[in-house]
Amino acid sequence: MTPQTIPHPALRLTDEVADALADGRPVVALESTIISHGMPYPQNVEMAVEVEGIIREHGAVPATIAVLGGRPHIGLDSAALELLASHEDVMKVSVRDLPYVVARGRHGATTVASTMRLAALAGISVFVTGGLGGVHRGAERSFDVSADLTELGQTSVTVVSAGVKSILDIGLTLEKLETLGVPVLVEGSDEFPSFFSRSSGFAAPLRVDGPAEIAEVMRAKWSLGLAGGIVVANPIPAEDEIPADEIGVIIEQAVGDMERLGIHGKDATPYLLGRIVEITGGASLTANIALVRHNARLGAAIARAYAG
Ligand code: PSU
Ligand code: MN
Numbered sequence: 001m002t003p004q005t006i007p008h009p010a011l012r013l014t015d016e017v018a019d020a021l022a023d024g025r026p027v028v029a030l031e032s033t034i035i036s037h038g039m040p041y042p043q044n045v046e047m048a049v050e051v052e053g054i055i056r057e058h059g060a061v062p063a064t065i066a067v068l069g070g071r072p073h074i075g076l077d078s079a080a081l082e083l084l085a086s087h088e089d090v091m092k093v094s095v096r097d098l099p100y101v102v103a104r105g106r107h108g109a110t111t112v113a114s115t116m117r118l119a120a121l122a123g124i125s126v127f128v129t130g131g132l133g134g135v136h137r138g139a140e141r142s143f144d145v146s147a148d149l150t151e152l153g154q155t156s157v158t159v160v161s162a163g164v165k166s167i168l169d170i171g172l173t174l175e176k177l178e179t180l181g182v183p184v185l186v187e188g189s190d191e192f193p194s195f196f197s198r199s200s201g202f203a204a205p206l207r208v209d210g211p212a213e214i215a216e217v218m219r220a221k222w223s224l225g226l227a228g229g230i231v232v233a234n235p236i237p238a239e240d241e242i243p244a245d246e247i248g249v250i251i252e253q254a255v256g257d258m259e260r261l262g263i264h265g266k267d268a269t270p271y272l273l274g275r276i277v278e279i280t281g282g283a284s285l286t287a288n289i290a291l292v293r294h295n296a297r298l299g300a301a302i303a304r305a306y307a308g
Helices: 015-023 043-057 078-086 095-104 112-122 147-152 170-179 211-223 244-261 265-279 283-307
Strands: 027-030 061-068 071-074 090-093 107-110 126-128 158-161 184-187 206-208 230-233
Touching: 015 027, 015 061, 027 043, 027 112, 027 283, 043 061, 043 078, 043 283, 061 078, 061 095, 061 112, 071 095, 071 112, 078 107, 090 095, 095 107, 095 112, 095 147, 107 112, 112 126, 112 147, 112 158, 126 283, 147 170, 158 283, 170 184, 184 211, 206 211, 211 230, 211 283, 244 265, 265 283
Parallel strands: 027 061, 027 126, 090 107, 126 158, 158 230, 184 206, 184 230
Antiparallel strands: 061 071, 061 107
16 A cells, blocks of 8 residues: 655645545656656647546556646646746746745746655655656766755655666766665666667666566665665667767757856756757657656556555
Protein backbone atom coordinates (compact mmCIF):
# COMPACT_ATOMS: atom_id res chain seq x y z
CA MET A 1 0.00 0.00 0.00
CA THR A 2 1.09 3.56 -0.68
CA PRO A 3 1.96 5.40 2.54
CA GLN A 4 -0.68 8.08 3.09
CA THR A 5 0.40 11.67 3.63
CA ILE A 6 -1.74 14.67 4.47
CA PRO A 7 -0.95 17.29 1.81
CA HIS A 8 0.77 20.40 3.17
CA PRO A 9 -1.85 23.14 3.87
CA ALA A 10 -0.02 25.74 1.73
CA LEU A 11 -0.74 23.69 -1.39
CA ARG A 12 -3.81 24.05 -3.59
CA LEU A 13 -4.89 20.65 -4.92
CA THR A 14 -7.59 20.11 -7.53
CA ASP A 15 -10.50 17.99 -6.29
CA GLU A 16 -9.49 15.24 -8.71
CA VAL A 17 -5.97 15.03 -7.24
CA ALA A 18 -7.10 15.43 -3.62
CA ASP A 19 -9.69 12.64 -3.98
CA ALA A 20 -7.22 10.29 -5.67
CA LEU A 21 -4.60 10.86 -2.96
CA ALA A 22 -7.14 10.41 -0.16
CA ASP A 23 -8.26 7.10 -1.71
CA GLY A 24 -4.68 5.89 -2.32
CA ARG A 25 -5.27 5.81 -6.10
CA PRO A 26 -2.32 6.37 -8.49
CA VAL A 27 -1.30 9.99 -9.14
CA VAL A 28 1.50 11.19 -11.44
CA ALA A 29 3.14 14.60 -10.99
CA LEU A 30 4.27 16.63 -14.03
CA GLU A 31 6.59 19.65 -14.08
CA SER A 32 5.93 23.04 -15.66
CA THR A 33 9.39 24.38 -16.63
CA ILE A 34 9.22 21.98 -19.59
CA ILE A 35 6.06 23.92 -20.62
CA SER A 36 7.17 27.52 -19.92
CA HIS A 37 10.90 27.30 -20.66
CA GLY A 38 11.46 23.95 -22.39
CA MET A 39 9.33 24.08 -25.55
CA PRO A 40 7.92 26.78 -27.86
CA TYR A 41 4.27 27.88 -27.94
CA PRO A 42 1.81 26.38 -28.92
CA GLN A 43 3.45 22.91 -29.01
CA ASN A 44 4.17 23.29 -25.28
CA VAL A 45 0.51 23.58 -24.24
CA GLU A 46 -0.58 20.92 -26.74
CA MET A 47 2.02 18.57 -25.23
CA ALA A 48 0.91 19.39 -21.67
CA VAL A 49 -2.77 18.66 -22.41
CA GLU A 50 -1.96 15.51 -24.38
CA VAL A 51 0.32 14.09 -21.68
CA GLU A 52 -2.34 14.59 -19.00
CA GLY A 53 -4.73 12.66 -21.28
CA ILE A 54 -2.24 9.79 -21.70
CA ILE A 55 -1.85 9.50 -17.93
CA ARG A 56 -5.63 9.33 -17.46
CA GLU A 57 -5.99 6.74 -20.26
CA HIS A 58 -3.41 4.63 -18.45
CA GLY A 59 -5.29 4.63 -15.17
CA ALA A 60 -3.66 7.41 -13.14
CA VAL A 61 -4.54 11.00 -12.24
CA PRO A 62 -2.19 13.69 -13.65
CA ALA A 63 -1.06 16.50 -11.35
CA THR A 64 0.81 19.21 -13.22
CA ILE A 65 2.63 21.38 -10.67
CA ALA A 66 3.32 25.14 -10.81
CA VAL A 67 3.13 28.26 -8.64
CA LEU A 68 0.27 30.56 -9.63
CA GLY A 69 -0.04 33.96 -8.00
CA GLY A 70 2.32 32.79 -5.26
CA ARG A 71 0.34 29.64 -4.46
CA PRO A 72 1.80 26.19 -5.22
CA HIS A 73 -0.79 24.30 -7.29
CA ILE A 74 -0.96 20.51 -7.54
CA GLY A 75 -3.09 19.85 -10.60
CA LEU A 76 -3.97 22.58 -13.11
CA ASP A 77 -6.95 23.37 -15.33
CA SER A 78 -6.62 24.19 -19.03
CA ALA A 79 -6.59 27.97 -18.44
CA ALA A 80 -3.60 27.57 -16.10
CA LEU A 81 -1.75 25.39 -18.63
CA GLU A 82 -2.38 28.04 -21.31
CA LEU A 83 -1.08 30.79 -18.98
CA LEU A 84 2.11 28.86 -18.21
CA ALA A 85 2.64 28.17 -21.90
CA SER A 86 2.18 31.71 -23.16
CA HIS A 87 2.52 34.35 -20.40
CA GLU A 88 5.84 36.17 -20.64
CA ASP A 89 6.16 36.73 -16.90
CA VAL A 90 6.47 33.16 -15.64
CA MET A 91 9.65 32.67 -13.61
CA LYS A 92 11.71 29.50 -13.89
CA VAL A 93 11.54 28.25 -10.31
CA SER A 94 14.02 25.85 -8.81
CA VAL A 95 14.02 25.10 -5.08
CA ARG A 96 16.02 28.23 -4.20
CA ASP A 97 13.39 30.40 -5.99
CA LEU A 98 10.31 28.92 -4.30
CA PRO A 99 10.26 31.27 -1.27
CA TYR A 100 10.57 34.32 -3.54
CA VAL A 101 7.72 33.47 -5.97
CA VAL A 102 5.49 32.52 -3.06
CA ALA A 103 6.28 35.66 -1.04
CA ARG A 104 5.93 37.97 -4.06
CA GLY A 105 2.72 36.35 -5.35
CA ARG A 106 4.34 35.57 -8.69
CA HIS A 107 3.71 32.89 -11.34
CA GLY A 108 6.42 30.25 -11.44
CA ALA A 109 7.14 27.21 -13.59
CA THR A 110 8.70 24.47 -11.48
CA THR A 111 11.84 22.53 -12.48
CA VAL A 112 12.44 18.87 -11.69
CA ALA A 113 13.89 19.90 -8.30
CA SER A 114 11.01 22.10 -7.12
CA THR A 115 8.36 19.82 -8.67
CA MET A 116 9.82 16.89 -6.70
CA ARG A 117 9.70 18.91 -3.48
CA LEU A 118 6.09 20.04 -4.00
CA ALA A 119 5.02 16.54 -5.12
CA ALA A 120 6.49 15.12 -1.90
CA LEU A 121 4.66 17.75 0.18
CA ALA A 122 1.45 16.63 -1.53
CA GLY A 123 2.15 12.92 -0.97
CA ILE A 124 2.83 12.02 -4.63
CA SER A 125 5.54 9.40 -5.28
CA VAL A 126 5.82 9.30 -9.10
CA PHE A 127 6.77 12.17 -11.38
CA VAL A 128 7.11 12.17 -15.18
CA THR A 129 9.24 14.56 -17.20
CA GLY A 130 11.38 14.68 -20.37
CA GLY A 131 14.96 15.16 -19.24
CA LEU A 132 16.72 15.77 -15.93
CA GLY A 133 19.11 18.60 -15.16
CA GLY A 134 22.63 17.54 -14.20
CA VAL A 135 26.30 18.44 -14.27
CA HIS A 136 26.95 20.89 -17.11
CA ARG A 137 29.91 20.53 -19.43
CA GLY A 138 32.71 22.70 -18.05
CA ALA A 139 31.29 22.46 -14.51
CA GLU A 140 34.86 22.30 -13.16
CA ARG A 141 35.02 26.01 -14.02
CA SER A 142 31.37 27.17 -13.84
CA PHE A 143 30.27 24.99 -10.87
CA ASP A 144 26.98 24.60 -12.81
CA VAL A 145 25.40 21.51 -11.31
CA SER A 146 21.60 21.44 -11.41
CA ALA A 147 19.72 21.48 -8.11
CA ASP A 148 17.77 18.57 -9.62
CA LEU A 149 20.61 16.33 -8.42
CA THR A 150 20.63 17.73 -4.86
CA GLU A 151 16.89 17.17 -4.69
CA LEU A 152 17.15 13.61 -5.97
CA GLY A 153 19.58 13.03 -3.12
CA GLN A 154 17.02 13.92 -0.46
CA THR A 155 13.40 13.88 -1.64
CA SER A 156 11.60 10.55 -1.95
CA VAL A 157 10.01 10.71 -5.40
CA THR A 158 10.58 8.50 -8.45
CA VAL A 159 11.36 10.60 -11.52
CA VAL A 160 10.76 9.10 -14.97
CA SER A 161 12.80 10.72 -17.75
CA ALA A 162 14.52 9.76 -21.02
CA GLY A 163 17.91 10.23 -19.36
CA VAL A 164 19.92 13.39 -19.76
CA LYS A 165 20.82 15.30 -22.92
CA SER A 166 24.46 15.55 -23.84
CA ILE A 167 24.15 19.33 -23.33
CA LEU A 168 25.30 17.99 -19.94
CA ASP A 169 28.32 15.93 -19.00
CA ILE A 170 26.55 12.56 -18.76
CA GLY A 171 29.47 10.76 -17.09
CA LEU A 172 29.83 13.36 -14.34
CA THR A 173 26.05 13.44 -13.85
CA LEU A 174 26.01 9.67 -13.25
CA GLU A 175 28.98 9.98 -10.85
CA LYS A 176 27.19 12.70 -8.89
CA LEU A 177 24.01 10.60 -8.65
CA GLU A 178 26.10 7.72 -7.30
CA THR A 179 27.67 10.01 -4.67
CA LEU A 180 24.19 11.16 -3.63
CA GLY A 181 22.97 7.58 -3.23
CA VAL A 182 20.37 7.82 -5.99
CA PRO A 183 19.41 4.55 -7.72
CA VAL A 184 19.52 5.03 -11.50
CA LEU A 185 17.27 2.42 -13.11
CA VAL A 186 17.20 1.98 -16.88
CA GLU A 187 13.97 0.46 -18.19
CA GLY A 188 14.54 -2.46 -20.55
CA SER A 189 18.08 -1.58 -21.64
CA ASP A 190 21.68 -2.19 -20.61
CA GLU A 191 22.72 1.32 -21.68
CA PHE A 192 21.91 4.68 -20.12
CA PRO A 193 19.97 6.74 -22.71
CA SER A 194 20.82 10.30 -23.77
CA PHE A 195 17.33 11.78 -24.26
CA PHE A 196 17.20 12.04 -28.09
CA SER A 197 19.10 8.76 -28.46
CA ARG A 198 18.86 5.31 -26.94
CA SER A 199 22.61 5.22 -26.47
CA SER A 200 25.07 7.40 -24.55
CA GLY A 201 28.20 5.27 -24.34
CA PHE A 202 27.51 4.76 -20.59
CA ALA A 203 26.25 1.45 -19.23
CA ALA A 204 22.98 1.32 -17.30
CA PRO A 205 23.91 1.63 -13.61
CA LEU A 206 20.98 -0.73 -12.86
CA ARG A 207 18.61 -2.39 -15.34
CA VAL A 208 14.94 -3.06 -14.63
CA ASP A 209 12.23 -4.59 -16.80
CA GLY A 210 8.74 -3.28 -16.26
CA PRO A 211 6.75 -1.23 -13.77
CA ALA A 212 6.35 -4.03 -11.20
CA GLU A 213 10.15 -4.27 -10.78
CA ILE A 214 10.40 -0.49 -10.45
CA ALA A 215 7.67 -0.38 -7.80
CA GLU A 216 9.54 -3.11 -5.87
CA VAL A 217 12.69 -0.96 -5.82
CA MET A 218 10.66 2.03 -4.56
CA ARG A 219 9.21 -0.04 -1.70
CA ALA A 220 12.59 -1.57 -0.86
CA LYS A 221 14.41 1.79 -0.78
CA TRP A 222 11.90 3.70 1.30
CA SER A 223 11.05 0.86 3.65
CA LEU A 224 14.76 0.65 4.52
CA GLY A 225 14.59 4.31 5.52
CA LEU A 226 16.74 5.33 2.56
CA ALA A 227 15.20 8.74 1.90
CA GLY A 228 15.74 10.30 -1.50
CA GLY A 229 14.70 9.99 -5.11
CA ILE A 230 14.95 7.29 -7.74
CA VAL A 231 15.80 7.97 -11.39
CA VAL A 232 14.00 5.86 -13.97
CA ALA A 233 15.59 6.38 -17.38
CA ASN A 234 13.22 5.26 -20.14
CA PRO A 235 14.99 5.13 -23.52
CA ILE A 236 13.21 6.95 -26.36
CA PRO A 237 11.47 4.47 -28.72
CA ALA A 238 13.77 3.46 -31.63
CA GLU A 239 11.38 4.91 -34.25
CA ASP A 240 11.54 8.37 -32.63
CA GLU A 241 15.25 8.63 -31.84
CA ILE A 242 17.78 10.98 -33.39
CA PRO A 243 21.10 9.12 -33.76
CA ALA A 244 23.69 10.20 -31.16
CA ASP A 245 26.32 11.24 -33.76
CA GLU A 246 23.77 13.38 -35.65
CA ILE A 247 22.49 15.26 -32.56
CA GLY A 248 26.00 15.38 -31.06
CA VAL A 249 27.26 17.86 -33.64
CA ILE A 250 24.19 20.05 -33.15
CA ILE A 251 24.63 20.06 -29.37
CA GLU A 252 28.30 21.08 -29.78
CA GLN A 253 27.13 23.99 -31.95
CA ALA A 254 24.47 25.06 -29.41
CA VAL A 255 26.95 24.91 -26.51
CA GLY A 256 29.43 26.96 -28.59
CA ASP A 257 26.77 29.59 -29.36
CA MET A 258 25.87 29.80 -25.68
CA GLU A 259 29.48 30.36 -24.63
CA ARG A 260 29.93 33.07 -27.26
CA LEU A 261 26.79 34.85 -26.01
CA GLY A 262 27.96 34.55 -22.38
CA ILE A 263 24.73 32.83 -21.32
CA HIS A 264 25.01 30.96 -18.02
CA GLY A 265 23.22 30.06 -14.77
CA LYS A 266 19.48 29.39 -14.89
CA ASP A 267 19.28 30.64 -18.50
CA ALA A 268 21.70 27.98 -19.78
CA THR A 269 19.28 25.04 -20.05
CA PRO A 270 16.37 27.00 -21.64
CA TYR A 271 18.77 28.60 -24.15
CA LEU A 272 20.26 25.26 -25.18
CA LEU A 273 16.85 23.59 -25.52
CA GLY A 274 15.56 26.44 -27.71
CA ARG A 275 18.72 26.61 -29.82
CA ILE A 276 18.63 22.87 -30.55
CA VAL A 277 15.02 23.19 -31.77
CA GLU A 278 16.13 26.06 -34.07
CA ILE A 279 19.13 24.25 -35.51
CA THR A 280 17.19 21.02 -36.15
CA GLY A 281 14.27 22.93 -37.74
CA GLY A 282 11.89 21.42 -35.17
CA ALA A 283 13.01 17.78 -35.47
CA SER A 284 14.31 17.79 -31.89
CA LEU A 285 10.93 19.07 -30.68
CA THR A 286 9.14 16.18 -32.38
CA ALA A 287 11.49 13.72 -30.68
CA ASN A 288 11.12 15.53 -27.35
CA ILE A 289 7.31 15.28 -27.45
CA ALA A 290 7.47 11.61 -28.46
CA LEU A 291 9.66 10.71 -25.50
CA VAL A 292 7.47 12.60 -23.02
CA ARG A 293 4.44 10.62 -24.25
CA HIS A 294 6.42 7.41 -23.81
CA ASN A 295 7.46 8.44 -20.29
CA ALA A 296 3.85 9.28 -19.40
CA ARG A 297 2.74 5.74 -20.25
CA LEU A 298 5.50 4.22 -18.11
CA GLY A 299 4.95 6.66 -15.25
CA ALA A 300 1.22 5.87 -15.06
CA ALA A 301 2.03 2.14 -15.01
CA ILE A 302 4.60 2.65 -12.20
CA ALA A 303 2.09 4.67 -10.17
CA ARG A 304 -0.47 1.87 -10.61
CA ALA A 305 2.03 -0.81 -9.61
CA TYR A 306 3.15 1.18 -6.57
CA ALA A 307 -0.42 1.90 -5.42
CA GLY A 308 -0.86 -1.89 -5.61
N1 PSU B 1 16.25 19.08 -19.61
C1 PSU B 1 15.45 18.87 -20.67
N2 PSU B 1 14.27 19.57 -20.75
C2 PSU B 1 13.88 20.45 -19.77
C3 PSU B 1 14.75 20.64 -18.65
C4 PSU B 1 15.90 19.93 -18.61
O1 PSU B 1 15.79 18.08 -21.54
O2 PSU B 1 12.81 21.06 -19.90
C5 PSU B 1 14.32 21.58 -17.55
C6 PSU B 1 13.76 20.79 -16.35
O3 PSU B 1 12.73 21.57 -15.77
C7 PSU B 1 14.96 20.73 -15.41
C8 PSU B 1 15.56 22.08 -15.66
O4 PSU B 1 14.60 20.53 -14.07
O5 PSU B 1 15.46 22.27 -17.05
C9 PSU B 1 17.01 22.14 -15.19
O6 PSU B 1 17.43 23.47 -15.19
P1 PSU B 1 18.82 23.84 -14.50
O7 PSU B 1 19.85 23.17 -15.39
O8 PSU B 1 18.88 25.34 -14.56
O9 PSU B 1 18.77 23.30 -13.12
MN1 MN C 1 22.40 25.47 -13.44
